[in-house]
Amino acid sequence: MSQPSANPTYKLTYFNVKALAEPIRVLFAYGGIDYEDVRFQREEWPAIKPTMPMGQAPVLDVDGIRVHQSVSIARYIAKKVGLSGANDWESLLIDVAVDTVNDLRQKISIAQYEPDEAVKAKKFEVLKSETLPFYLEKLESIAKENNGYLALGKLTWADLYFVGLLDYLNFMIGFDLTTDRPNLKKVVDNVTAIESIKAWIAKRPETEC
Known part of the structure; x- marks a missing residue:
């Protein structure tokens, strides 16, 4: 898998609710990081689910590279915005x-x-x-x-x-x-x-x- 660029683009995809994606959105907001906030309705999920890694959401596209696991994504963004540990x-x-x-x-x-x-x-x-x-x-x-x-x-x-x-x-x-x-x-x-x-x-x- 290729690496994202030094200044990647981000696209976050999730249901039109806060729930598991909201910590990620809050971290983006804290850091002033631009991203595409893609939301879908629950009735759309059966068609979208097969396109998701492991059939779950949220997912984050980083320069088009798609990753899942909401806590891991939040940890990744936290490092970008300076809210992770110093050691x-x-x-x-x-x-x-x-x-x-x-x-x-x-x-x-x-x-x-x-x-x-x-x-x-x-x-x-x-x-x-x-x-x-x-x-x-x-x-x-x-x-x-x-x-x-x-x-x-x-x-x-x-x-x-x-x-x-x-x-x-x-x-x-x-x-x-x-x-x-x-x-x-x-x-x-x-x-x-x-x-x-x-x-x-x-x-x-x-x-x-």
């Missing part, structure tokens, strides 16, 4: 935070996308009584230790990843996960106060999740 240890701590948030997303998704309604209700019961309190307490503690950030006591791509996913997480669970979590709310405030991100939030398409 291997810092990068590890950021990755730990990102992977913890992603673990939470997966646990919520397992319940949300359960097709059997009776099983789904039971999964949500466990999610709300056990899983969410555990993860949110841990993440709140991490944010407190890091003064309103999720790693290194400063802004990293872990913060943008969390904030980018938050609307989707809240949509799936049915309430704001930062409620009564002042340090997680501070993470959100620290990210959304950034002018380039504030501008993106103001202009991005209105979607339910």
Whole structure:
């Protein structure tokens, strides 16, 4: 596979929702990087799916070279915009935070996308009584230790990843996960106060999740 150029063009393709693509869009916004934001409707997915690597989205085209895996794409853009670690240890701590948030997303998704309604209700019961309190307490503690950030006591791509996913997480669970979590709310405030991100939030398409 050929390498992209030093100043590549980017095209991000995903459903017309925030969800898994939004952390990438937020990172692009933070860095002021131009990209083509290609969105498709859910009814178009059966025709588009066979053209996707591994049959999944989002995908990023970098000078026409297509790659998948949303977290890997976000990590790649984070390096471009200066929000990755300064060394291997810092990068590890950021990755730990990102992977913890992603673990939470997966646990919520397992319940949300359960097709059997009776099983789904039971999964949500466990999610709300056990899983969410555990993860949110841990993440709140991490944010407190890091003064309103999720790693290194400063802004990293872990913060943008969390904030980018938050609307989707809240949509799936049915309430704001930062409620009564002042340090997680501070993470959100620290990210959304950034002018380039504030501008993106103001202009991005209105979607339910």
